[in-house]
Amino acid sequence: MSQQTVNGVPSRGKVLTLDNMNPNVKRVEYAVRGPIVQRAVQIEKELKEGVKKPFSEVIKANIGDAHAMGQKPITFLRQVLALCSYPELLEDNKFPEDAKKRAKRILQACGGHSIGAYSASQGIECVRQDVARYIEKRDGGISSNPDNIYLSTGASDAIVTMLKLLVCGEGRDRTGVMISIPQYPLYSAALADLGAVQVSYYLDEDKCWSLDVAELRRSLNAARQHCNPRVLCIINPGNPTGTSVVASVCEMKQFCHFLSPCVYQDNVYAEGCKFHSFKKVLFEMGPEYSSTVEMASFHSTSKCYMGECGFRGGYMEIINMDPEVKAQLTKLVSVRLCPPVPGQALLDLVVNPPQPDEPSYTTFMKERTVVLADLAEKARLTEQIFNKVPGITCNPVQGAMYTFPRITLSQKAIDKAKEEGQVPDMFYCMKLLEEEGICLVPGSGFGQREGTFHFRMTILPPTEKLKVVLHKISEFHLRFTQEFS
Numbered sequence: 001m002s003q004q005t006v007n008g009v010p011s012r013g014k015v016l017t018l019d020n021m022n023p024n025v026k027r028v029e030y031a032v033r034g035p036i037v038q039r040a041v042q043i044e045k046e047l048k049e050g051v052k053k054p055f056s057e058v059i060k061a062n063i064g065d066a067h068a069m070g071q072k073p074i075t076f077l078r079q080v081l082a083l084c085s086y087p088e089l090l091e092d093n094k095f096p097e098d099a100k101k102r103a104k105r106i107l108q109a110c111g112g113h114s115i116g117a118y119s120a121s122q123g124i125e126c127v128r129q130d131v132a133r134y135i136e137k138r139d140g141g142i143s144s145n146p147d148n149i150y151l152s153t154g155a156s157d158a159i160v161t162m163l164k165l166l167v168c169g170e171g172r173d174r175t176g177v178m179i180s181i182p183q184y185p186l187y188s189a190a191l192a193d194l195g196a197v198q199v200s201y202y203l204d205e206d207k208c209w210s211l212d213v214a215e216l217r218r219s220l221n222a223a224r225q226h227c228n229p230r231v232l233c234i235i236n237p238g239n240p241t242g243t244s245v246v247a248s249v250c251e252m253k254q255f256c257h258f259l260s261p262c263v264y265q266d267n268v269y270a271e272g273c274k275f276h277s278f279k280k281v282l283f284e285m286g287p288e289y290s291s292t293v294e295m296a297s298f299h300s301t302s303k304c305y306m307g308e309c310g311f312r313g314g315y316m317e318i319i320n321m322d323p324e325v326k327a328q329l330t331k332l333v334s335v336r337l338c339p340p341v342p343g344q345a346l347l348d349l350v351v352n353p354p355q356p357d358e359p360s361y362t363t364f365m366k367e368r369t370v371v372l373a374d375l376a377e378k379a380r381l382t383e384q385i386f387n388k389v390p391g392i393t394c395n396p397v398q399g400a401m402y403t404f405p406r407i408t409l410s411q412k413a414i415d416k417a418k419e420e421g422q423v424p425d426m427f428y429c430m431k432l433l434e435e436e437g438i439c440l441v442p443g444s445g446f447g448q449r450e451g452t453f454h455f456r457m458t459i460l461p462p463t464e465k466l467k468v469v470l471h472k473i474s475e476f477h478l479r480f481t482q483e484f485s
């Protein structure tokens, strides 16, 4: 047999091929940056090259990235980070004294007094102390131990670390992790990567995407037939559904572990709705729960009013974890040395913002309030505009920074999508992208009930731009419906 050559040199077959690579990695899917986003990037390049399109820019409403959508950084956060990054600025009198004080405190806590040095693997001690104090204040005085706080590279890293710790067993003993449908695809992707069993429970779209305990029980009982469901994950407030989960958590004791990502804890807009931490709920349920339910909750610098997702700051708090397992967790996080130190510094400012007697307080509060008030207004506008369109049904955006409206697609549209080799909502979103330059994520990337179709859109674009986006989607929907009627 003749040997293949490349430029005259005999070529050796690849050692790593699709057939022999880790099969779990091939099962990983992450719609938020999937094929639709790749096409959006390609269209942006085509626009730059002068290709004529019916629009002049691509609006990427596919991801919760506030700064990419034009949100300005909060002054105090960036002042302290600038001072930490370039301590010579501590001599500059343009910086307020409280920002300097904070920067000095953080620098002193850093190895070598520089944010360029590694920190302890669990995170800088004084930052963990500040996180614990923040949690105590948030939860009305329920104590939090800095030893139970682990700083992380955004929330994603901590969530994956916790899942790693939890997954074990083979066959029917394999760990099952209950996640909501729709869900944020980090969870399904991490479960696929780790070879864990995804156990889906459905949120009730007709009741504003609420969590139904009977559905949790159904899903748990069904899962027991084929795996070992040990973990319940509840995203609160929800992504992609934009709803604020107010759940009865009496069922929680059935689970060995409870994961509570609450990266949107400041993003609650609906009147009468308030963020409830599950830790607080546990303590309100009494010591039978608060001293036994093993729980990990997660927060991040990526969302809320700061939107500083590029800094990759975050933390997790664990409660009731077996001390020997905790030692394993500490060992596991030490393998990646430490989370980014600038992200830790930023997190410190988020959990310990300027106080009323400090010079930066007024500006800080003004900037924070404007961002959150704008988001609340955009949440309201989104629901209002979409619900005027026949064929789009949009639940109130009570929290987080997304809407997940239901779209009615005709059989003709569904058949056409099939002909094109696409799932129907991908077909819809691709067509929207090609015709209007708006990039959304198809609902199928988050999971949805069979026969229903949705898309996820962030409400982050500036208000005037958001209005244009909402109207363009509305007009597109009417055109699409007519084309496939």
Ligand SMILES: Cc1ncc(COP(=O)(O)O)c(C=O)c1O
Pocket: 064, 153, 154, 155, 156, 157, 184, 186, 235, 239, 261, 263, 299, 300, 301, 302, 309, 313, 314
């Ligand atoms: C529910 C949920 N968990 C985790 C994350 C990850 O956030 P981070 O940027 O902190 O890794 C996100 C980001 O969108 C999210 O929506």
